Amino acid sequence: QVQLVESGGGLVQAGGSLTLSCTTSERTFSNVAMGWFRQSPGKEREFVAVISRSGSNSKGYADSVKGRFTISRDNARNTVNLQMNSLKPEDTASYYCATSRTYSGSTWSLYDYWGRGTQVTVSS
16 A cells, blocks of 8 residues: 655745645655645645656646646655745645556546645635
8 A cells, every 4th residue: 555645734824835745655656646636625626736757757737826836756755745835825725645657637536545635724
């Protein structure tokens, strides 16, 4: 069973920045895509960003975060990071990372393993 652990969430004022990290026990980390999703109470899980397997390392972002968030991966540390700048109150959510060996898109149900999430709260 692959495990993922998110960290880096917290409370920040609007306009501020946070960096989320997700470390996984995936043994072939460089061969999997890593995605970030978020969910607020009463809302559906929402795609945030994805980075494909190493070699391609293509990246995708939701329109709502494009230009403000940056996803990156550190294969030596089995970690994927999400740098979040210019945060807005509407970014408030629980943020989850996920991994897939066969898919690198925005559909959350096609990911194989998930972390438990980290809370991000942006105050106005």
